[in-house]
Each structure stands twice: as C-alpha cells, then as structure tokens.
Amino acid sequence: MAASGTKTIIVIGAGIAGVCCALALREDGHDVLMVDQNGPGEGCSSGNAGQFNVGSSLPISMPGMLFQVPRWLMDPTGPLAVRWHYLPKALPWLIRWIRAGLRDRVPGYAVTLRALHANCIDLYRQWLGTEGTADLLRFAGHLYVWESTERSALDLLSEALREANGIRSVVLDSAAIRDIEPALAPIFQRGLYFPDNGHTVNPQRLVQTLAEHYVAAGGVLQRRTVTGFDCGPEGVRAVLTDAERLPCDIAVLAAGAWSRGLAAKLGTNLPLETERGYHAMLPSPEIQLRVPVSNAERTFVLTPMELGMRLAGTVEIGGLTAPPDYARARILITQAARMVPGLNSHGAALWMGFRPSFPDSLPVIDRAKGVPNAYLAFGHGHTGISGAPMTGRLIADMISGRPPTIDTSPFRASRFHSHGN
Numbered sequence: 001m002a003a004s005g006t007k008t009i010i011v012i013g014a015g016i017a018g019v020c021c022a023l024a025l026r027e028d029g030h031d032v033l034m035v036d037q038n039g040p041g042e043g044c045s046s047g048n049a050g051q052f053n054v055g056s057s058l059p060i061s062m063p064g065m066l067f068q069v070p071r072w073l074m075d076p077t078g079p080l081a082v083r084w085h086y087l088p089k090a091l092p093w094l095i096r097w098i099r100a101g102l103r104d105r106v107p108g109y110a111v112t113l114r115a116l117h118a119n120c121i122d123l124y125r126q127w128l129g130t131e132g133t134a135d136l137l138r139f140a141g142h143l144y145v146w147e148s149t150e151r152s153a154l155d156l157l158s159e160a161l162r163e164a165n166g167i168r169s170v171v172l173d174s175a176a177i178r179d180i181e182p183a184l185a186p187i188f189q190r191g192l193y194f195p196d197n198g199h200t201v202n203p204q205r206l207v208q209t210l211a212e213h214y215v216a217a218g219g220v221l222q223r224r225t226v227t228g229f230d231c232g233p234e235g236v237r238a239v240l241t242d243a244e245r246l247p248c249d250i251a252v253l254a255a256g257a258w259s260r261g262l263a264a265k266l267g268t269n270l271p272l273e274t275e276r277g278y279h280a281m282l283p284s285p286e287i288q289l290r291v292p293v294s295n296a297e298r299t300f301v302l303t304p305m306e307l308g309m310r311l312a313g314t315v316e317i318g319g320l321t322a323p324p325d326y327a328r329a330r331i332l333i334t335q336a337a338r339m340v341p342g343l344n345s346h347g348a349a350l351w352m353g354f355r356p357s358f359p360d361s362l363p364v365i366d367r368a369k370g371v372p373n374a375y376l377a378f379g380h381g382h383t384g385i386s387g388a389p390m391t392g393r394l395i396a397d398m399i400s401g402r403p404p405t406i407d408t409s410p411f412r413a414s415r416f417h418s419h420g421n
C-alpha cells in the first residue's frame with residue numbers, strides 16, 4: 001500500500017492519453033503502474049499527423065456536413081468511407097454524429113476543445129525539458145489551403161468560431177501561400193496560416209520519450225493485456241490481466257479505441273466508435289516542406305517529419321477488426337503529388353490506425369459511474385496529441401481532489417445519457 005495521501009494507481013493504455021495521465025499522476029507522487037498490451041505509443045498515437053491543434057480546435061461534425069456526406073461516400077477518392085457490412089453497427093453513432101453538428105451545439109464544443117488544447121505545447125515543453133523539446137517539437141505554425149476561391153458557409157462559421165475563441169490566423173492569397181510554402185503548386189487560391197500551432201517530428205518517439213521520463217521519475221511500465229476488473233462494493237480492487245491480478249487503489253482507463261469494451265466491464269456503456277485513419281510515410285520525399293500543410297478540401301495533412309514526409313488523414317468507419325484498406329493511403333499519395341510538384345513517393349510505408357472517437361469530438365474525462373475509484377480518459381478522436389496533456393492534468397486534479405485546471409463538465413460520460421446527445 002502506498003504512503004499516506006498517495007495511491008497505487010494502474011493506468012491502462014500507454015498511448016499518448018495514458019502516458020500523459022501516468023506522468024501527471026507520478027508528478028503528484030502516486031505509485032503508478034502503466035500497462036499496455038504493446039510498447040508505448042504503438043497504437044493510434046504512432047501514426048498520426050503530429051499536429052498540436054492549438055489554433056484549429058473545431059469539432060469534426062459541423063453544420064451542413066450531412067449534405068456533403070453522400071458526395072464523399074460516392075467518391076472513392078473522397079475523405080470518408082464506410083465498410084457497408086459495418087454500417088448497421090455504426091448507425092447509432094453516425095446519427096449522434098449528425099446531431100452533434102447542429103448549429104446550436106457546435107459553438108460549445110469549440111469552446112471546450114479550445115480549453116483542452118490551448119496549453120498543450122507548454123505542457124509538452126514542461127515534460128520534455130529544453131533538450132527534448134528541441135529534439136521533438138517544431139513551432140512552424142500550420143498552413144491550410146483551398147483551391148476554390150469561394151468561402152463556403154462552413155468556412156465562414158469556422159472563422160467566426162475561431163475568432164470567438166481568440167485563435168490567431170492570417171488570411172493568405174495565392175502569392176502569400178507560396179511565400180510561406182514555396183514547395184506548393186500554384187493551384188491554391190486561399191490559405192489560412194495558424195502561427196500558434198506546432199507539430200512533432202515523430203509522434204511515436206514523443207510518446208516513447210514521455211514514457212521514458214515517467215519511468216525515470218519512478219513510474220513502472222508493464223506489458224500486459226487487460227481483460228477486466230475485480231470489483232467489490234467499494235469499487236475496483238484489482239485490474240485483471242492475461243498474466244496476473246494487479247491490485248490497486250485506483251484504475252485509469254486510457255485504452256484509446258479499445259476502451260469501450262473495458263468501460264462496459266465497469267458498467268459504463270458509451271458510444272465510442274473508431275474512425276480509422278491512414279497515412280503514407282514518404283522516406284525520401286526530395287522536397288522539404290517548411291510548414292505542415294492541410295489540404296482543407298481533401299481534409300488531409302502533409303507533415304514534415306524526421307523520417308520523411310507524412311501524408312495523414314481520411315476517415316473510414318469499419319470497426320476494430322476489419323483488415324486495412326491501404327488504397328485509402330495510396331489516395332493520399334496521388335493527391336499530395338498534385339499539391340507538391342516533384343514529390344518522390346518511392347518506398348512509401350502505409351499505415352492504418354484507430355482513432356477513438358465520440359460523436360461530439362470531445363473525450364470522456366470522468367469518474368466511472370458507480371465505481372468511485374475508476375476513471376475514464378479516452379475518446380480524443382482526431383486531436384488526441386493536442387488534448388492528451390490537459391487530460392493527464394485533469395485526471396490528476398480529480399484524483400488529488402484539486403479544483404480542475406479547466407471546466408470538466410463537458411467531458412462527463414453522463415452527457416450521452418441526456419439531452420439527446
């Protein structure tokens with residue numbers, strides 16, 4: 001048993017969410033054991049676009065998107081695909097997703113995401129120190145580009161929401177776009193530059209480095225597959241694994257897209273779905289980008305990384321077990337070649353990962369209902385790299401009984417059991 005005031009805490013999952021929780025809890029002096037079926041950062045946290053979305057904190061479901069969905073689905077090169085056999089299972093989630101995009105809901109989600117993401121770069125800096133920051137983080141901003149000259153109603157709403165949330169951006173014409181990123185083909189008419197965004201040059205190494213800091217600070221990391229919980233009237237007594245029973249005072253569930261089944265074993269049923277995403281990693285792109293670039297119409301990102309250029313994006317609704325469809329990643333190569341003349345895609349490595357997504361784009365950061373010593377920290381969807389540091393802080397605040405750093409009420413699990421969410 002831990003010394004007075006400190007607890008024995010098991011964090012389940014060593015993706016970016018779990019590692020940030022484990023670090024923050026260890027900083028509070030708790031005895032922390034982090035368990036993962038794989039090594040740190042080998043899940044969704046390894047293959048993302050690496051963007052710290054300080055300046056683009058909008059939910060994914062937005063007003064009017066419903067009308068774009070049929071067009072996206074009909075276009076085999078479009079940003080959204082559904083595995084049709086999986087549709088009946090995903091349908092309730094999709095209906096909630098559409099409702100989340102209603103005009104009266106979106107401003108609240110934008111405020112909440114902004115609060116969750118705003119300090120992420122500062123928190124990473126604190127954990128990584130000067131050397132780790134210089135090694136892993138870049139502060140070049142983030143460029144969004146459009147081929148069309150016309151601003152849609154969605155563009156106008158997005159701009160208004162960003163402005164309302166104090167997010168800085170610079171409007172660019174085609175000449176200004178090329179000043180910021182000369183490697184782009186002269187096909188883009190409009191751009192927005194977010195000076196406060198940053199990125200990591202290697203998302204997996206970011207997680208691994210944070211996990212090393214956690215271990216150096218006395219945290220313990222074990223490779224185990226969690227199978228369930230031993231619960232009594234007072235809550236979780238132990239976490240059950242493929243190897244042994246691990247007694248604890250507190251359990252924190254941060255198992256990304258796999259959290260739904262484990263949360264159900266704690267008695268909490270949540271509408272967590274996976275939005276499968278893809279990347280193509282170009283090891284010798286020949287062209288260097290100065291800044292990460294998002295193709296706003298095709299909704300994917302080109303990020304300069306230490307192992308080459310990563311093209312990342314697309315959403316595929318197909319569950320956790322269907323095999324990858326790497327044609328989705330190859331589409332990104334074709335589209336990026338149009339954007340960046342001379343891009344060399346030889347030797348591209350293709351990847352698929354499971355975004356853990358709630359319909360309203362917000363994670364659940366909460367205590368499990370009816371199990372007072374179990375906490376939930378998952379569902380970061382498209383922006384887990386940006387939302388994980390504050391998530392770790394909030395979980396540590398909750399466990400230590402401190403007032404939370406930001407308002408945690410929008411992250412409650414109970415939001416899905418009321419208001420038609």
Ligand SMILES: Cc1cc2nc3c(=O)[nH]c(=O)nc-3n(C[C@H](O)[C@H](O)[C@H](O)COP(=O)(O)OP(=O)(O)OC[C@H]3O[C@@H](n4cnc5c(N)ncnc54)[C@H](O)[C@@H]3O)c2cc1C
Pocket residue numbers: 012013014015016017018035036037038039040041042043044045046047048049050051052053224225226227254255256257258259276277278279312313314353354355356378379380381382383384385386387
């Ligand atoms: C293509 C793509 C691009 C993206 N780009 C960005 C971006 O630019 N910026 C951004 O902020 N976010 C981005 N994201 C989202 C981000 O990657 C995710 O939100 C984030 O990685 C989720 O982290 P996680 O720790 O919750 O999940 P994961 O990283 O998946 O970690 C969950 C961990 O739990 C473990 N686990 C699961 N079940 C068990 C079990 N039973 N026992 C033990 N361990 C278990 C898994 O092995 C895994 O390591 C992107 C995602 C994709 C797919």
